[in-house]
Amino acid sequence: MSHASTIEAILDIVAGTTPEIREGLVGRREYVEGENPSGEDQLAADVHADQLLEERLLAIDGVGSYASEEREAVIGADEETADSGDGGLAVAVDPLDGSSNLKPNNAMGTIVAVYDAALPARGRDLVAAAYVLLGPITTMVAAVDGSVTEYVISDGERHTAREDISLPDDPTVYGFGGRVPDWTEEFTDYAREIESDTSLKLRYGGAMIGDVNQVMTYGGVFAYPALDSAPEGKLRLQFEGNPMAYIVESAGGKSSDGERSLLDVDPDDLHDRVPVHLGNAELIDGLEAAVGDE
Ligand SMILES: O=P(O)(O)OC[C@H]1O[C@](O)(COP(=O)(O)O)[C@@H](O)[C@@H]1O
Numbered sequence: 354m355s356h357a358s359t360i361e362a363i364l365d366i367v368a369g370t371t372p373e374i375r376e377g378l379v380g381r382r383e384y385v386e387g388e389n390p391s392g393e394d395q396l397a398a399d400v401h402a403d404q405l406l407e408e409r410l411l412a413i414d415g416v417g418s419y420a421s422e423e424r425e426a427v428i429g430a431d432e433e434t435a436d437s438g439d440g441g442l443a444v445a446v447d448p449l450d451g452s453s454n455l456k457p458n459n460a461m462g463t464i465v466a467v468y469d470a471a472l473p474a475r476g477r478d479l480v481a482a483a484y485v486l487l488g489p490i491t492t493m494v495a496a497v498d499g500s501v502t503e504y505v506i507s508d509g510e511r512h513t514a515r516e517d518i519s520l521p522d523d524p525t526v527y528g529f530g531g532r533v534p535d536w537t538e539e540f541t542d543y544a545r546e547i548e549s550d551t552s553l554k555l556r557y558g559g560a561m562i563g564d565v566n567q568v569m570t571y572g573g574v575f576a577y578p579a580l581d582s583a584p585e586g587k588l589r590l591q592f593e594g595n596p597m598a599y600i601v602e603s604a605g606g607k608s609s610d611g612e613r614s615l616l617d618v619d620p621d622d623l624h625d626r627v628p629v630h631l632g633n634a635e636l637i638d639g640l641e642a643a644v645g646d647e
């Protein structure tokens with residue numbers, strides 16, 4: 354199977370699984386016992402989405418391995434090839450991003466990263482990335498071959514809504530995560546500058562994919578920065594930072610860990626965290642100038 358057809362099969366499977374993930378949210382708002390590898394409580398909904406995606410994505414011819422925010426290790430379609438990198442594409446998934454939004458019934462969704470390398474891999478090894486947003490409408494935004502498409506998912510099928518998406522030139526929104534007293538001094542200065550820009554307004558909902566989709570739609574900047582208490586921030590490189598950076602950069606924007614494109618960050622561990630800044634080029638350049646040598 355060519356990489357191109359494997360990528361299409363992955364996007365089809367994710368779209369096809371979305372109705373079950375959405376319906377499965379009902380009745381799965383409670384926490385289960387134990388934690389995920391990042392030390393966070395897991396909701397029954399996180400575990401359910403992970404199980405559905407693991408089984409179906411690994412069954413695709415051309416997918417060699419599966420990893421997720423919700424499980425410790427990489428799982429191989431064929432145990433012998435799991436870590437070799439030559440057993441097909443590696444799919445890394447955040448089954449439910451923003452799952453703390455389940456209780457208050459706000460936006461959340463699924464992030465999928467497709468790497469042509471053994472995990473953990475660099476963002477430069479991505480060959481596709483997508484996120485499904487469970488909003489009032491279910492949409493998928495996918496970046497493949499440098500071009501970004503938005504689909505509406507209906508009955509588990511993808512229907513093209515917008516092609517060749519690029520970030521609007523005149524940005525209007527921003528959203529920054531983490532507790533304000535926990536921000537570094539340098540990031541706080543940058544945030545104050547952004548807040549005083551009269552063309553920008555706050556849009557923050559607590560699910561990265563929802564917040565980044567605001568930026569993809571209106572132009573602007575999203576950040577979950579380095580914190581005094583957590584210098585690597587909160588978001589995970591393989592499952593969250595890299596795929597969202599790939600999508601935003603494919604749409605003509607920029608990503609940064611504070612110093613360089615997220616796609617150039619070398620991973621040490623599957624569950625590494627990284628400071629995430631995404632958005633219009635001039636806003637990310639300004640961010641790097643403000644926090645670059647902190
Ligand atoms: O609730 P907090 O600590 O502000 O964190 C919000 C961030 O955490 C996340 O929910 C992390 O993702 P998960 O739900 O996959 O753990 C992001 O979507 C969001 O940007």
Ligand SMILES: [Mg+2]
Binds near residue numbers: 450561
């Ligand atoms: Mg997440």
Ligand SMILES: [Mg+2]
Binds near residue numbers: 422447448449450451
């Ligand atoms: Mg998650």
